[in-house]
Amino acid sequence: MRGEIVDPRHPEYGRSIAGTVLLVPSAVGSSSSSAIMLELMREGRAPAAILMGRADAILALGVVVGRELGYASLPVLEVDPVALRDWDDGTIVDVGVDGLVSRADGP
Amino acid sequence: MVMPLRLTGAERASLEGAGGEASAVAMRIVVAASELLGARRLVEISSAHIDGCLHHGDGGVEFAERLVRGGGRVAVPTTLNVGALDLLHPEMVRADAHKTEMARRQMDAYVEMGASPTFTCAPYQVGHEPGLGEQVAWGESNAVAFVNSVLGARTERYGDFLDACCALSGRAPLHGLHLDEHRRATVVIDATAVPRSLSSRDVFYPVLGTWLGLAVGVEVAVIDGLPVGTTRDQLKALGAAAASTGSVALFHVAGVTPEAPSVAAAIGGGAVADVRTIVLTPDQLLPALSRLSTAGDASRIDAVAVGSPHFSLAEFEALVRAIAGRRLTVPFYACTARATHQQLRDNGYDAELSRVGVDVVVDTCVVVTPILPPGGGVLMTNSGKFAHYAPSNTGYDVVYGSLEDCVESAVGGRLVRDERSWSW
Numbered sequence: 001m002r003g004e005i006v007d008p009r010h011p012e013y014g015r016s017i018a019g020t021v022l023l024v025p026s027a028v029g030s031s032s033s034s035a036i037m038l039e040l041m042r043e044g045r046a047p048a049a050i051l052m053g054r055a056d057a058i059l060a061l062g063v064v065v066g067r068e069l070g071y072a073s074l075p076v077l078e079v080d081p082v083a084l085r086d087w088d089d090g091t092i093v094d095v096g097v098d099g100l101v102s103r104a105d106g107p
Numbered sequence: 108m109v110m111p112l113r114l115t116g117a118e119r120a121s122l123e124g125a126g127g128e129a130s131a132v133a134m135r136i137v138v139a140a141s142e143l144l145g146a147r148r149l150v151e152i153s154s155a156h157i158d159g160c161l162h163h164g165d166g167g168v169e170f171a172e173r174l175v176r177g178g179g180r181v182a183v184p185t186t187l188n189v190g191a192l193d194l195l196h197p198e199m200v201r202a203d204a205h206k207t208e209m210a211r212r213q214m215d216a217y218v219e220m221g222a223s224p225t226f227t228c229a230p231y232q233v234g235h236e237p238g239l240g241e242q243v244a245w246g247e248s249n250a251v252a253f254v255n256s257v258l259g260a261r262t263e264r265y266g267d268f269l270d271a272c273c274a275l276s277g278r279a280p281l282h283g284l285h286l287d288e289h290r291r292a293t294v295v296i297d298a299t300a301v302p303r304s305l306s307s308r309d310v311f312y313p314v315l316g317t318w319l320g321l322a323v324g325v326e327v328a329v330i331d332g333l334p335v336g337t338t339r340d341q342l343k344a345l346g347a348a349a350a351s352t353g354s355v356a357l358f359h360v361a362g363v364t365p366e367a368p369s370v371a372a373a374i375g376g377g378a379v380a381d382v383r384t385i386v387l388t389p390d391q392l393l394p395a396l397s398r399l400s401t402a403g404d405a406s407r408i409d410a411v412a413v414g415s416p417h418f419s420l421a422e423f424e425a426l427v428r429a430i431a432g433r434r435l436t437v438p439f440y441a442c443t444a445r446a447t448h449q450q451l452r453d454n455g456y457d458a459e460l461s462r463v464g465v466d467v468v469v470d471t472c473v474v475v476t477p478i479l480p481p482g483g484g485v486l487m488t489n490s491g492k493f494a495h496y497a498p499s500n501t502g503y504d505v506v507y508g509s510l511e512d513c514v515e516s517a518v519g520g521r522l523v524r525d526e527r528s529w530s531w
Binding site for chain 1: 132135136139140143144163164165166167169170173266267268269
């Protein structure tokens with residue numbers, strides 16, 4: 001489990017998500033999302049944070065279970081997808097403990 | 108604005124450790140899921156079916172064993188889904204030693220917590236049959252579709268950790284298909300023009316299900332026009348295929364399934380004319396049929412696999428009848444539950460199947476466990492679910508046909524298929 005995108009049809013195919021802030025505009029839909037997220041957390045290859053445009057309860061539950069097992073956790077936040085539209089790939093993002101999400105390099 | 112989750116005194120006590128550590132962990136996870144889903148309260152469940160026996164990675168084993176160490180015990184009758192091993196015929200599986208050991212540990216952990224070692228995706232065939240209106244927490248997409256649609260019980264699609272936590276806590280988030288208003292059909296499928304000569308045949312149902320999943324996604328549909336005598340096995344196949352292509356968790360068949368004595372009843376009152384209707388035509392069905400076969404112009408087949416969902420006793424009887432004592436010339440796998448396998452041994456069918464060359468696979472199936480001969484080739488199946496998953500999970504190309512087609516092809520070693528028209 002390397003944390004790389006393995007779907008050849010995905011525009012970011014081959015890219016690693018480990019340590020990134022992952023933007024998920026809408027639910028991934030896979031019923032295995034919880035288990036996959038748990039394994040990523042267990043191996044230290046999870047994203048640094050997940051920002052969901054619309055709550056994917058299955059994906060988020062994997063993080064909840066990982067936390068219960070004592071793995072290094074990550075914030076999972078539901079955000080307005082419209083606000084994220086102008087954030088290009090590579091943007092540095094701050095996710096505060098108060099849940100405030102902002103760009104590290106400006107407004 | 109998010110409304111807070113309200114817990115009963117007993118639920119709060121469990122959260123605070125009154126029932127032990129595992130109970131508290133389970134309740135914490137059910138509560139977290141409820142908050143994520145926006146449920147206002149929890150519902151008491153009468154049974155559970157845990158899907159969590161497949162080994163995705165060692166984290167799943169840690170989770171299950173943590174619950175065992177914390178004194179975890181299921182609070183309601185609980186069955187287990189397929190595992191990654193055929194525990195009765197371990198020599199048939201070609202997995203690596205570490206995965207095998209971890210998969211076994213995961214299965215053992217749930218048994219230790221009191222779940223029944225059924226190891227089947229069709230628990231409803233081995234005595235686990237909730238009744239109309241019963242609130243349950245089941246995992247595995249075909250089992251969810253069956254228990255909701257054919258039995259009229261109420262579950263959401265539970266899986267990965269939440270299913271086990273519901274079993275341990277005896278609770279589920281009260282949302283979605285647990286509630287009346289979400290069980291009503293919002294789309295009518297008009298299949299009244301489909302000729303009986305097609306809709307009375309088993310081969311029709313995986314195709315109908317494949318089409319349904321793609322056409323309606325997660326919506327609840329009521330199908331109008333299927334024969335009143337549509338069998339449980341046909342509905343099982345329909346639901347399994349629809350759950351594979353479209354995440355369908357509930358469908359109604361007017362005049363057949365318990366919540367749909369009529370189309371009007373299935374839509375929950377209101378005028379049928381106001382509900383979106385899709386008329387099923389050959390133009391829609393034929394692409395679904397061809398989608399199930401990926402092998403192009405195959406003339407030979409290298410293996411046959413049936414039993415997804417797990418074969419019922421009736422399906423084995425049909426298989427024995429179709430083979431009629433002849434020897435099969437290609438590997439032929441029929442997947443089922445150990446309880447059904449026991450019935451086959453009791454009635455002598457197991458000896459007959461063995462004699463003609465059918466390998467009965469128990470506790471698991473060929474798309475989740477490496478059982479098929481390595482190297483790929485062309486796999487024939489009568490299962491919409493196998494057809495959907497086999498290419499990516501096994502490396503085989505797949506050809507879809509009826510059970511009789513599968514048998515004739517396995518006898519001759521060459522593809523034989525009834526090419527009766529699917530058009531009308």
